[in-house]
Amino acid sequence: MKIIVCIKQVPDVTEVKWDENGSLIRTGLPSIINPNDQNAIEAALVLKEEKGAEVTVISMGPPQVEEALREALAMGCDNAVLLTDRKFGGADCWATAYTLGLAVKKLGGCDLIFCGVEAMDGNTAQVGPEIADFLDLPLLSYAEDIKVGDGTVTIHQNLGDVTRVIEGPMPALVTCEKELNEPRIPRMDLVFSCFDKEIMVMGIDDLEGELANFGLKGSPTRLRKVFSPKRAKAQVEFLEGTPKESSQKLVEKLQEINAI
């Protein structure tokens, strides 16, 4: 069985800091494998252990994404592919899905594609479903449980109000929820040996696609601007005193404005 896992390297947004002007400091953030994608890797590795699957991890991004791919190899993945090219830069969800989809085709397809539900920096949750549509694969999204049978894959799909058990024929694409599993830590022996593995690198010339569909040029959406979230216009009125005094003042204020 061949499994391809699509991963994204993201800045660790939980570690974000702000400068004196209230602007986001984006540089110097540690880079990590997107947490949801780690769930996807873990799901693939479980199948590797259970059914002897071969797991290939692919990622699109600048050359430093190699660091994330090494980590995935150290978790136990068999092969790694880096999609990197200046012309891939600035891609939105559509162009990213296009690029990843072409890479999957170039790799000769597979039985299963695992993706995380969403990336912690973009938070769109779109690329997985878009790849499925592009490659005309059955889409099984929001998986909280995955079972692979004879030519079929069955998941518990968390749709919010309901949970469904759905099944599709392989090859298929599954997007993985945080609740699916607990991703493993890289194994120390693989940490050392993963640097001996060669990472396949693919650029725009290796993929058979239309030039106009890659990167910023191929992105239907355009970023107009980025700004800090609006601060509330409220000017806080501090109620001073001991806990008893300040509570008293608060109750009076709330009664005044009919909030209670």
Place this chain on the structure above:
Amino acid sequence: MDFNLSPLNKLVIKTAKAFCEREIPKIDAYMQEHKDYPPNLQEIFAKHKMLGMDVPKEHGGIGADNFNLILVAEEVGKTATTCMLPFFMNNSVAETICHWGTDEVIKKFVPPLCDGSAWASMAFTEPNTGSDPRALTLTAEPDGDDFILNGTKRFISMANKPGYGIFFAKDLSMKGKPFDTTAFVVDKMTPGITFSGHYELMGLDGADTCDVFFKDVRVPKANILGKQGKGFPILLRWIAGERVQQCAATIGGGQAALDESIKYGNQRVVGGFPMGYMQGFSWMLAEMKTKVEASRLMCYKTVKLQDEKVKGFEAASSELKVFTVPMIQEVCRQAVQFHGSYGYSKEYKVEKLFRNAMHAGVVASSLEINKTIAGMTILTQK
């Protein structure tokens, strides 16, 4: 001179950090309650393939260099946990056996130290000697194909756990010879071996350090490590490496003490602004950081000497300890001071870091011994 860490180094640190975050809190909770290591601790290490890091590839290990091991040591030191001592001991004892042992000895004792089934120990210290081999009172009397061991060892970590320890004894068959210390690989569950209860220490909470009593314990001749009578160099070589790992972990503790202080300095408001901005406190932070940085760089340089097998590494590791121990102990003391009364309370981390740092001056070769080794080497070098 490249001061950057390699991609491998960075991944080792990331992995160690992830291990610390994932596994250590549970283990620490167990140790706090039971005042001992969880019985499955070695299995946890084995599952992550952390045992055998130090063992050469030709003997089935990862053959990691010591630089990567001290990167792990520093990450671990930041957590203030005690639970990684068995990890380091298993690795260094396995490496020691690989270095000095016959193929037979290696084949017999190294695999169990790497697969999670055995706990390693290193036993030289006795009630009346911590460093003088001539004063050893654990005796080894030849008897056919075996030796009979009698005596006491003190302050031995992981002694009462199943597995193998390297025990240093006065070899009675070498009487009259200039060197009579023989190193034996001993199965700690051999009949005749008993243990005291755990010593309760100032720091390293939960550690299982205890006395080991030998009463007519039979150990095969085949278990001798290295050459008869030439056991002391084995200890010296092991302890030179041990010092560096100890310093790395201690530096990690110092870093954690600094990080706690920075956090506190930014949060604690005194007179309307964060107290770290007061000159006295910002000066303390400057002193603490520079001490940690300098110690770390010296540690990196020293471990490179070890990996490059440079002659004089042993003295360099003594020098490292001479510098690092007082530096980091001072950093931890300053961290307690920085936190005011809170620094004295167990609600904050710094008092634990301070207690842990205090062990480095007296455990695994005292500060004074190291000053002597370093000083004498300086004097006698041409």
Place this chain on the structure above:
Amino acid sequence: MTSTKDISAHKGVWVFIEQFEGKLTQSTLSLEILGEARKLADKLETELTAVLLGENLADTAAELIQYGADKVLVGDAPVLANYRTELYTDIICKEAEERKPDILLVGASATGRDLAPRISFRLHTGCTADCTELDIDDDKKILVSTRPAFGGNVMATILCPDHRPQMSTVREGVMDVPVKDASRTGEIIILDITAKEEDARVKILEVKKHEAASVNIQEAIRVVSAGMGACTGECFDSLKTLAKELNAEIGGTRPVFESGRIPHEVQIGQTGKTVRPELYLAVGISGTVQHTTGMSNSKTVVAINKDPNAEIFKFAHYGIVGDAKAVVPELIDQLKAAKG
């Protein structure tokens, strides 16, 4: 595929309406978007069309007109009763290619996030996910979508200038539910559904409804919200008493949820619910962006935190600097005294 030359031929605002068992789902998400879409359609002086797929939809379709739709495209067939990723995508893409909407909005529910990207890929157009604000650019007459990014730490404004339909998905609790107007009239168009069960490769084996959350925190008029600063000792328990005195629901931040003290249904913030109560009492909450995104539109915000520099005070109308442990019991006493 939509080529850039055809843009001018695209007119009208479409909204995909989610249904469950023939009725609008438990959440009001679809109606919220319909209400917002009505405003956009009015600005563009164009028609608003609701797209409704499912089974037994006659009543719901009529309701949608009353909520503001000019047209309702209805795909009513047993095979569509439950959300089907392939069939829904096929039908909507076919209709969109034929009828050429200018804008297509979808709710950012799990269903919507499965459906919308597929449509956008197949139609080769852009989709902006999880928007918190939608508007029309007065000059260019195009959709302007604003959404949080970078884990909620920044806001991004995004356009889809050259592709149609311009798509966006919108989160629940952000927009207002429109008022029903029984006098409104509109057109219901019944689509000819030729799709069969065999056409869907993904089969549904079982559907398990979740227990209706006993609390819909988004409907609460008053909320007492717990941060980790309110979780020491018995402080968290005292919040229950406080909530009772205020006739409020209890919510909390993500760390409090992860500590097991509150269920996910009442977690407030970027990965939880967005609330706009009359009174929001933030107890021991520091005020990270991820949290304040979920409550910043509350009418009156009171914050209690021992750190005078806590971010939450930037979102509060009234603030008490103090340890929640000490303040909450006093507040309970004061409230009791005020009543009796």
